Amino acid sequence: MVHEERLRRETLARVERGLRRDAQLATLLRQSLWHGHQRPSSQSQLPPPQLLDELRRAVVGGTGHEQRCLARELVECYLGEIAGRFDVGFYRGVTRVLPALLSLVLGESASVEGPALAQRLDIRGDVERLQRLEQFGTLVIVPTHVSNLDSALLGYAVYRMGLQPVLYGAGLNLFSNPVVGFFLAHLGAYSVDRQQGDPLYRETLKAYTVAALRAGQSILFFPAGTRSRSGVVEQRLKLGLLGCSIAAWREGFENGARRPRIFIVPVTLSYPLVLEAQMLVEQHLSRVRGDRHLVTRDESMLWQRWLAFVRGLSAPALRIHLTIGEPLDPLANRLDGCGRSIDPQGRPIDPTGYFRVAGRFTTDRARDEEYTRHLGRALSDRYRRDTVVTRTTLVAGALCAAAAEQRPRRMPLVAWLDAGWPALSVSMVVARLSQGLRALRERVRDGAVRADGVILDAPPEKLLQQALAAFAVYHREPVAERRADRIVVHAPKLIYYYRNRLSFLRLFEGDA
Amino acid sequence: MSRVSVLGAGSWGTTLSWLAARGGARVMLWTRSEAQRREIAHDRRNRAASAGLRLSEAITPTTSLADALGFSELVLLVLPSAAVREVMREAAPMVTPSHRLVIATKGLEERTRRRMSEVVVEETCLRQLAVLSGPNIAPELQRGLPAASVIATRFPRIDAELRGLLESTRFRLFSSPDVIGVEVSAALKNIVAIAAGIADGLHLGENARALLVTLGLAEIASLGLAAGAQRETFAGLAGIGDLVVTCSSTDSRSHRLGVALARGKALEDELSELGMVSEGVAAARAAREWARDAGLVLPVMEQVAATLFDGVSPNDGLESLLRRPTHHGG
Numbered sequence: 001m002v003h004e005e006r007l008r009r010e011t012l013a014r015v016e017r018g019l020r021r022d023a024q025l026a027t028l029l030r031q032s033l034w035h036g037h038q039r040p041s042s043q044s045q046l047p048p049p050q051l052l053d054e055l056r057r058a059v060v061g062g063t064g065h066e067q068r069c070l071a072r073e074l075v076e077c078y079l080g081e082i083a084g085r086f087d088v089g090f091y092r093g094v095t096r097v098l099p100a101l102l103s104l105v106l107g108e109s110a111s112v113e114g115p116a117l118a119q120r121l122d123i124r125g126d127v128e129r130l131q132r133l134e135q136f137g138t139l140v141i142v143p144t145h146v147s148n149l150d151s152a153l154l155g156y157a158v159y160r161m162g163l164q165p166v167l168y169g170a171g172l173n174l175f176s177n178p179v180v181g182f183f184l185a186h187l188g189a190y191s192v193d194r195q196q197g198d199p200l201y202r203e204t205l206k207a208y209t210v211a212a213l214r215a216g217q218s219i220l221f222f223p224a225g226t227r228s229r230s231g232v233v234e235q236r237l238k239l240g241l242l243g244c245s246i247a248a249w250r251e252g253f254e255n256g257a258r259r260p261r262i263f264i265v266p267v268t269l270s271y272p273l274v275l276e277a278q279m280l281v282e283q284h285l286s287r288v289r290g291d292r293h294l295v296t297r298d299e300s301m302l303w304q305r306w307l308a309f310v311r312g313l314s315a316p317a318l319r320i321h322l323t324i325g326e327p328l329d330p331l332a333n334r335l336d337g338c339g340r341s342i343d344p345q346g347r348p349i350d351p352t353g354y355f356r357v358a359g360r361f362t363t364d365r366a367r368d369e370e371y372t373r374h375l376g377r378a379l380s381d382r383y384r385r386d387t388v389v390t391r392t393t394l395v396a397g398a399l400c401a402a403a404a405e406q407r408p409r410r411m412p413l414v415a416w417l418d419a420g421w422p423a424l425s426v427s428m429v430v431a432r433l434s435q436g437l438r439a440l441r442e443r444v445r446d447g448a449v450r451a452d453g454v455i456l457d458a459p460p461e462k463l464l465q466q467a468l469a470a471f472a473v474y475h476r477e478p479v480a481e482r483r484a485d486r487i488v489v490h491a492p493k494l495i496y497y498y499r500n501r502l503s504f505l506r507l508f509e510g511d512a
Numbered sequence: 513m514s515r516v517s518v519l520g521a522g523s524w525g526t527t528l529s530w531l532a533a534r535g536g537a538r539v540m541l542w543t544r545s546e547a548q549r550r551e552i553a554h555d556r557r558n559r560a561a562s563a564g565l566r567l568s569e570a571i572t573p574t575t576s577l578a579d580a581l582g583f584s585e586l587v588l589l590v591l592p593s594a595a596v597r598e599v600m601r602e603a604a605p606m607v608t609p610s611h612r613l614v615i616a617t618k619g620l621e622e623r624t625r626r627r628m629s630e631v632v633v634e635e636t637c638l639r640q641l642a643v644l645s646g647p648n649i650a651p652e653l654q655r656g657l658p659a660a661s662v663i664a665t666r667f668p669r670i671d672a673e674l675r676g677l678l679e680s681t682r683f684r685l686f687s688s689p690d691v692i693g694v695e696v697s698a699a700l701k702n703i704v705a706i707a708a709g710i711a712d713g714l715h716l717g718e719n720a721r722a723l724l725v726t727l728g729l730a731e732i733a734s735l736g737l738a739a740g741a742q743r744e745t746f747a748g749l750a751g752i753g754d755l756v757v758t759c760s761s762t763d764s765r766s767h768r769l770g771v772a773l774a775r776g777k778a779l780e781d782e783l784s785e786l787g788m789v790s791e792g793v794a795a796a797r798a799a800r801e802w803a804r805d806a807g808l809v810l811p812v813m814e815q816v817a818a819t820l821f822d823g824v825s826p827n828d829g830l831e832s833l834l835r836r837p838t839h840h841g842g
Contacts, residue, residue: 331609331639343637345604353609354639357669367640370666374639506805 002167002217007208008083010215014207015075015200025067028200029059032074035198044172044193046201047077071200078204084167086188091165094187121153124388124450125324127161130265133327134163136339137261139218140245140330141166144234144268144383145227147275148174149309154220154267155187157322167212169221169241192241194225206244213248213262223379229284231277231500233268233383237376239369245330246371253352254361261339264332266325266379268386272318272393273474274497275309281497285414309474318470321388323450331371332378384504389440389451394507395467396498398433399424399480399489401508417493423486426464433460436507443505513538515584516677519599521548521573523561524616525590527650530562532677533570541573542580549573565654581606586614586673588644589628593619593699593791596628600635612640612670614663618698619791625798627695627739642670643691645698645750647757649764653683660684662750664694686749693745696736701755702766702792703799704728706816708759709770710826724812725759731810735799738806766792773819774826796820811836 019025033055036047047055051073058066133139143154151170158166165188172193175181192205212219221241224234249262274280328334329341331354336342341351354371355361403421405428411419437460444451455463468487471479471494480489489495514537518529521543529539543549552558552573556566574580581587581603591599596617607613615628626634629641646661653659663674663685671687679685688694704725711720732755733746745751758764769790800817803810815829 333637341637343604344635345601347605349609349637351609353611356610364669366666366668371639373666374633506807 002212002215004083004086007211007215007217008079010211011079011083011204011208012072012075014211015204016072018203018207019068019071025064025071026059029055029067029071029074032198032200033059035196035201038197044081044196046081046196047074051077074200075204078198078201079208081172081193082190082205082208084185084188084190086165086167087186090186091188094183120319121157121160122319122321122388123157123161123324124321125386126326127324130324130327131162132337133263133335133339134218137263138213138216138248139163139166139263139265139327140213141218141220141265141267142223142242142379143220143266145222145224146269146271147227149275149306150222150227150269151184151189153269153320153322158220161324164218167217167219169209169219171226192221192225202240206240206247209241209244210248210251213244214251223376227276227280229280229287231274231281231284231497232503233380233387233501235380237379239372239376242375242379243368243372246368246375249330249351250355250361250368253355262330263327263335263339264330264375264379265327266382266386268321268323268325268383268388270321270323270388270390270393270501272320272390272470273309275305277494277497278475278491281493284497285417285493289414308476318473321390323386323388325382325386328375328378330375332375385447385449387449387501389444389449389455389502391455391463391467392470393498393501394436394440394455395433395464396495397502397508398429398436398464399487399495400499401436402429402432403489403492403495417496421489421492423483423488426482426485426487429464429487430460432508433464435509437463439507440505443507449502449505514586514673514677515540516586516588517542517580517584518588518590519577519580519603520590520592520595520617521545521552521558521561522590522592523650524648525588526558526561526565526567527653528588528590528616528678529571530565530567531653531680531683533568535677535680537570537677539571540580540583541571542577543573543575546575549575562650562654564651577603578606581611585611586670586677587611588614588616589632590616593617593621593628593794597621597631597635600632604636607636607638609637609639611638612642612667612673613638614642614644614670614674615695616644618645618702620699620795620798622794622798625802627692627699629691629695640667640670641665641691642667642674643694643698644674645694645754646686647749647753649757649761651763656682658682658684660686660749662686662688662694662748664688664691664750666691688745688748688750690742690745692739693736693741694750696739696741697732697746697751697754699791699795700732700735700799700813701728701758702764702790703796703813703816704732704755705758705764705766706770706773706790706792706796706820707812707830709764709767709772710774710816710819710830711770712767713771713774714827714830716830721759725755728759728812729755731813734808734810735802735806738808765790769793770826792816793820 033052036052055070058070143150151174168189169192170184170189172191175184175191190208193201209219223237223242225238228234245262245264326334329351331351333341333343333349336348340348343349402424406422407416437456440451441456443449444456468480468482475494477491479491479494480487516532516537517540518525519542521541525541529541533539541552548558548560552567552571558565558567589596613632615632617628620627621631629643632638632641642663642665644661644663648659648661663671665671666689675685707724707728708721711724729746729752733743736746737743758766761767769792796813796817799813803813811833815833818824819826819829
């Protein structure tokens with residue numbers, strides 16, 4: 001792990017270099033001031049009131065020097081919030097006791113074969129290749145974001161895959177709990193305040209990220225910025241932090257590194273059950289309705305729910321899938337065994353050409369932004385193809401499709417989910433499921449998604465029964481249950497949420 | 513002096529080369545046909561593509577893809593859509609990340625229904641891309657009649673280069689950031705043009721054509737929006753602009769194909785008689801499957817596909833369009 005103090009100094013120097021170029025310093029500070037006043041209810045207390053007062057004075061009558069000093073102070077203050085406090089000893093200690101700790105929490109059943117969470121985590125993809133690439137360069141690990149459990153799971157996965165500790169971008173809200181915050185920071189997490197609109201904050205965050213990458217420190221962040229509320233595999237990625245990998249790559253070339261070697265690693269998480277599904281879908285529907293106040297009760301912040309969740313996972317046949325996607329260069333080119341960029345036919349290419357005009361490196365913001373968009377599109381595509389189909393998502397799709405047949409015309413989605421569904425006949429659901437399975441086999445063959453034989457070849461009745469059992473193990477209120485030849489859906493919204501994960505596959509006819 | 517390579521010496525490729533040369537650029541024009549190369553090199557003509565045009569010495573014809581791609585890092589792609597993947601695969605070892613590619617091909621790949629920019633990215637390391645599209649009938653431009661086109665790209669540099677290369681008071685370029693919208697419009701307009709040609713061949717009148725063009729535009733937009741396009745694009749030069757020209761001009765191949773179908777000719781006969789590729793046929797097949805997968809109902813495009821591929825008579829196809837309910841929720 002790169003030295004934290006060095007990273008701070010380098011970040012500060014970078015932002016200052018940018019400020020020197022910026023003739024509109026007063027305008028920039030005015031924006032900081034405005035944003036500072038906009039956020040009394042936010043998690044962050046930054047910037048502190050007395051700094052805001054000084055800012056107010058400086059933007060009106062301050063000299064250039066005063067404004068520069070204040071800008072520096074502001075950046076330092078943001079940096080203090082962003083930067084983690086990675087502690088090698090702490091990391092080693094925690095990773096050593098973590099398995100034992102989990103066993104303890106989970107009771108004796110887990111201790112024999114290791115913690116349930118570890119057993120239930122199915123890591124697929126070329127881990128060895130990742131370990132090799134790590135020797136050659138810097139990893140930018142970009143996972144899908146489903147749940148607040150992701151961070152813990154990914155931290156554990158990085159450790160279990162035998163990778164070096166990564167610098168870890170986590171939402172500021174996770175730091176609000178002092179205990180969690182302490183753990184996060186000391187394990188290499190830095191905070192990302194998504195609500196902070198101050199351009200200077202964003203510059204600082206980006207400078208910190210680029211500095212880390214330039215120093216060869218592998219990082220992990222969620223490019224979607226937030227958990228998928230609807231449950232769909234995210235298709236709109238935030239480009240700010242993704243763009244840092246392109247910036248660091250370009251800088252590396254400019255400074256003469258022949259191969260600065262930055263590797264983008266898409267990681268896709270597929271959960272059979274989602275810790276805070278209820279809250280996520282409620283928030284999603286709130287947004288669809290256009291509510292002004294969003295639901296804020298977050299199950300993932302209650303440790304009892306975590307316990308229930310992990311216990312739930314110990315039910316047979318439930319596994320969380322973590323797919324390590326094929327690593328790419330920052331322009332979404334594939335890589336050869338030594339981490340060189342190659343074209344689609346496997347020939348090495350010289351990526352410096354992306355940044356050169358007539359042989360010379362050029363700065364072109366619009367160009368680099370479009371490169372970032374390209375990377376974003378490539379990642380979205382990978383996320384879909386690397387998604388692993390679970391019984392619950394598939395069965396939820398069939399239930400939704402069966403229920404949709406009885407949806408009154410022109411009834412808005414939200415109303416339909418609110419109204420409660422009439423009981424569904426088992427035979428109809430099974431028919432839908434068979435149809436979905438047929439379509440799924442085709443999609444898997446085309447490489448549009450991943451699914452295991454235990455699902456593809458299972459009799460639909462069995463899948464249905466397993467999925468209903470799975471829903472029952474974690475969710476507090478019953479989600480759906482079988483009564484003789486009927487299926488009663490108690491929680492259409494949850495079914496809808498789980499169904500959305502696979503909606504991109506359009507497995508079920510007439511279900512738009 | 514600016515340089516450009518043009519891949520494809522058809523009517524539009526030759527016209528673009530001529531425009532660039534007239535603007536003072538040096539052009540290398542690539543064609544597969546040795547006879548065509550010789551004709552351009554010696555007679556300064558390209559009769560098959562654009563009979564009346566005299567091509568200046570600034571245009572160097574070649575049959576070597578490597579020469580063409582080595583000549584300039586700015587490349588115009590003006591091939592039929594069916595040839596794009598193959599040529600790009602062949603070009604892959606010769607292009608570098610600093611090449612800029614302007615796609616002037618209008619069409620979708622039939623089998624995969626990919627947009628041309630997607631095919632290029634799948635086959636090469638190229639990332640700096642732009643799309644050129646608009647109501648541009650080549651013979652009119654050759655006669656010096658005024659026209660305009662859309663250059664869709666997120667790369668300001670390509671935008672500037674292309675303006676420097678092609679723009680004049682007779683040929684204006686408008687910028688758009690919506691690559692997807694421009695590509696989708698360009699590809700799908702030909703299907704609507706076939707429908708318009710059928711209506712014209714059946715002598716249904718101007719009202720009927722306007723009806724088909726309007727419905728067709730809505731269908732193009734609904735597929736485009738599903739692919740991530742911006743709505744404004746369809747109301748612009750590359751959307752409605754190109755559609756109107758393609759649906760009314762007798763120079764449009766798709767329109768001519770429609771007229772011929774209405775007169776009872778079989779598709780295969782007509783295509784061989786036209787002696788040209790019709791992007792509309794490939795697009796119709798691609799759009800049909802695309803709409804099916806996207807869960808969209810597109811009656812005009814569906815009827816064109818039914819006429820082309822299912823042996824439905826042009827008359828019946830239009831009839832069933834007219835029988836559709838016209839009120840919402842019917």
